[in-house]
Amino acid sequence: MNRSTRVICIGNPYGGADAIGALVARMLRGEDLPEGVEILEVSGSGLSIIDLLYGASTVIFVDALLGGEKGRVRRIELYELLSMEEKPLISTHELDLLSSVEILRISDPDMAPERIYVIGVEIGDRIPMLGEPYENWMEGAARKAVELLLSSIRGADPLEKG
Amino acid sequence: MSRRIHVDYLARVEGEGGLDVFVEDGEIKDLRLNIFEPPRFFEGWLRGRSYMEIPDLTARICGICPVAYQVSGSNAVENAFGVKITKEIRALRRLLYLGEYIESHSLHIYLLALPDFLGYESAISMAKDHPDVVRRALRMKRLGNDLMTAIGGREVHPVSMRPGGFYRAVAREELEPFLPRLREGLEDAIWTVKFVSKLDIPDFTRDIEFVALRHEEEYGIVDGRIVSNKGIDISPDKYDETFEEIQVPYSTSFHSVVRGRREYFVGPLARVNLNMDKLSKEAQMAMKECGIPFPNSNPFTSIVARAIELVLAMEESIQIIESYEKPDPPYVEVQPKESIGYGVSEAPRGILYHSYRFDEEGKILYAKIVSPTAQNQRQIEADLREWIPKVIDLPIEEATLKCEMVIRNYDPCISCSCHFLKLRVHRKSSDNP
Numbered sequence: 001m002n003r004s005t006r007v008i009c010i011g012n013p014y015g016g017a018d019a020i021g022a023l024v025a026r027m028l029r030g031e032d033l034p035e036g037v038e039i040l041e042v043s044g045s046g047l048s049i050i051d052l053l054y055g056a057s058t059v060i061f062v063d064a065l066l067g068g069e070k071g072r073v074r075r076i077e078l079y080e081l082l083s084m085e086e087k088p089l090i091s092t093h094e095l096d097l098l099s100s101v102e103i104l105r106i107s108d109p110d111m112a113p114e115r116i117y118v119i120g121v122e123i124g125d126r127i128p129m130l131g132e133p134y135e136n137w138m139e140g141a142a143r144k145a146v147e148l149l150l151s152s153i154r155g156a157d158p159l160e161k162g
Numbered sequence: 163m164s165r166r167i168h169v170d171y172l173a174r175v176e177g178e179g180g181l182d183v184f185v186e187d188g189e190i191k192d193l194r195l196n197i198f199e200p201p202r203f204f205e206g207w208l209r210g211r212s213y214m215e216i217p218d219l220t221a222r223i224c225g226i227c228p229v230a231y232q233v234s235g236s237n238a239v240e241n242a243f244g245v246k247i248t249k250e251i252r253a254l255r256r257l258l259y260l261g262e263y264i265e266s267h268s269l270h271i272y273l274l275a276l277p278d279f280l281g282y283e284s285a286i287s288m289a290k291d292h293p294d295v296v297r298r299a300l301r302m303k304r305l306g307n308d309l310m311t312a313i314g315g316r317e318v319h320p321v322s323m324r325p326g327g328f329y330r331a332v333a334r335e336e337l338e339p340f341l342p343r344l345r346e347g348l349e350d351a352i353w354t355v356k357f358v359s360k361l362d363i364p365d366f367t368r369d370i371e372f373v374a375l376r377h378e379e380e381y382g383i384v385d386g387r388i389v390s391n392k393g394i395d396i397s398p399d400k401y402d403e404t405f406e407e408i409q410v411p412y413s414t415s416f417h418s419v420v421r422g423r424r425e426y427f428v429g430p431l432a433r434v435n436l437n438m439d440k441l442s443k444e445a446q447m448a449m450k451e452c453g454i455p456f457p458n459s460n461p462f463t464s465i466v467a468r469a470i471e472l473v474l475a476m477e478e479s480i481q482i483i484e485s486y487e488k489p490d491p492p493y494v495e496v497q498p499k500e501s502i503g504y505g506v507s508e509a510p511r512g513i514l515y516h517s518y519r520f521d522e523e524g525k526i527l528y529a530k531i532v533s534p535t536a537q538n539q540r541q542i543e544a545d546l547r548e549w550i551p552k553v554i555d556l557p558i559e560e561a562t563l564k565c566e567m568v569i570r571n572y573d574p575c576i577s578c579s580c581h582f583l584k585l586r587v588h589r590k591s592s593d594n595p
Binding site for chain 2: 012013014015040041042043047048049050051052054099102103104106107108130131
C-alpha cells in the first residue's frame with residue numbers, strides 16, 4: 001500500500017447529526033482531490049477501524065463532536081484529544097481510537113500514520129439517535145468541514161484550529 | 163467493614179453500558195446489568211420502509227457486524243417472499259460472512275480478551291511486551307477486512323448485498339489474490355488456537371443451555387435450524403414460540419429466556435459445542451489437539467472456541483475461493499407479497515434474529531430484531547451471580563477485573579443495544595454497613 005493521506009469520515013447516514021461524516025464523504029467525492037488522498041466512509045469506530053490507519057502517512061478523521069455550537073467546525077490534533085478532559089467525538093470511542101493509534105505505533109511503527117488529526121463538527125449536547133432526520137444546519141456545516149479539510153490537505157487552513 | 167468497588171468505564175467491550183453489584187456479608191443482594199437502549203427505536207424506524215432497504219438500514223444498527231445484519235435481514239425477506247438463492251450466491255454470502263468472522267474474532271481474541279488472560283491492563287501495555295503477537299493479530303484482522311471490502315464494495319460497511327443476492331458479484335480474479343494471505347492466515351489461526359489454549363483459563367464449569375444454528379451440510383453460520391443442548395430443535399419461524407423477551411425494571415433492553423426455562427448462551431462456544439462434527443478439517447484437528455475438551459461448559463473457554471472458528475473461517479474461505487463460480491446473474495428476482503418472514507444467522511457473537519411483516523408492496527408493517535448481546539445479557543448476569551462469590555475476597559481491583567473478564571467472554575456488542583457500560587460493585591457487611 002502506498003503512503004497516502006487517508007480521510008476517514010465516520011458517521012451513520014441514518015443517525016441524525018451523527019451523519020455529518022457521511023455527508024462530508026459524499027461531498028468530497030465530487031471534489032478534485034490532490035493525488036494520494038483516499039476517502040473512506042465508515043460507521044464503525046475505535047479498535048474496529050485500526051486496519052484503516054495501516055500504511056497511511058496522514059490520517060484525518062471527520063466526525064461529529066458532542067457539545068459546543070451546532071455547526072461549528074474545528075480541527076483537533078491527536079495530542080489535543082489526549083489532553084481533553086471531556087472527550088467530544090460522538091461516533092468514536094476515543095479511548096479505543098487512541099489505543100488503535102498507539103497499538104499500531106508499537107507493533108508496526110513503519111505502517112503507523114505519522115500525523116493524525118480530526119476535522120470535527122459540533123452538534124450540540126444531545127446524543128443523536130438512529131432514524132432521526134437531518135437538521136437544517138448540517139448541510140452547511142458539512143460544506144464548511146469540506147472546505148477546512150481541503151485547505152488543510154493543501155496546506156492553507158482558513159480557520160483557526162481548536 | 164464496608165467496601166465499594168467502582169469502575170467508571172468498562173474498556174474493551176464494543177459500546178458502553180453499566181453493571182451494579184450489591185454485596186452484603188459476602189452475599190450478592192442485587193446485580194443489575196444496565197443497558198440503556200433507545201428502546202427498539204430502530205424497529206419503529208423500519209416501519210413503512212421497503213424490503214429492499216433492510217440490508218443497508220439494519221447494517222447501520224451495528225458498526226461491528228454489519229454482514230450479520232445484512233444476512234439475517236435478507237434471509238427474512240427471502241423467507242417471506244419464497245425466494246431460493248442459488249448455491250453460487252450462497253457461497254459468496256458465506257465468504258463475506260467468513261471475512262467478518264476473521265475480522266471480528268481476531269480483534270476480540272487478541273486486543274479485547276487476551277490482555278485479561280496475560281494480566282495486562284490494556285492492549286497497549288500488552289503490545290509493548292508482545293509486538294509480534296499483536297502484529298499477527300492485526301495481519302489477520304486486516305485480511306478479514308480486506309476480504310469484506312473486496313466482496314462488499316466498501317470498507318467496514320458492505321454495500322453489495324441485497325435481498326436475493328448481490329448488486330454486484332465479485333469476479334474470481336478479484337478473489338484469487340487472497341489465497342496466499344488466507345494460507346498464511348490459516349497458519350496464524352492454528353497458532354492462535356495453540357496459543358490461547360495454553361492460557362491460564364479459570365475453572366468455571368456451569369450448567370448452561372447453549373443455543374446455536376445447526377445446518378445439515380455445514381457449520382451453521384448463514385442459516386440453519388435453531389438447536390440447543392437441552393432439546394430445542396426448531397425452524398426460525400418458531401423463535402418467538404420458543405424464546406421470550408422479558409422486561410426488567412433497571413434496563414430499557416429486554417432479557418431473553420427460553421420459555422418456561424431460563425437464560426441461555428449464544429456465541430462461538432455454543433456453536434462449537436453444538437456443531438463440532440461440522441467443523442472444517444483443520445479446525446477439528448486444532449480443537450482435538452488443543453488440550454481443552456469440547457463440548458465445554460466453561461464460559462472462559464470462549465476464547466478457544468473463537469480461535470477454532472478462526473481456523474474454520476480461514477480454511478473455508480480458501481475452499482470457497484478455490485471453487486468459486488461468479489454468480490450470474492448476481493441476484494434472484496424478488497417479488498414482494500403480503501407475508502411474514504423470519505431470518506436467522508450466526509453473527510460472530512451469536513444468533514441474530516430478524517422477523518418482518520410486509521404488505522403486498524413489500525413495505526414493512528412490523529419488525530423485530532433480537533441481537534446476540536441482548537440474548538446473552540441474562541446469561542452474563544447468571545454467570546456473574548455464580549462467579550462473584552469466588553472472587554469477592556480478592557483485592558478490589560482484581561475482583562473487578564475478574565468480573566470484567568466474565569462480561570468480555572461474551573464479546574458483548576453493547577452498541578447494538580445500549581450506550582454506556584459502567585461497572586460498580588458495592589460491598590457492605592452488617593458490621594460496617
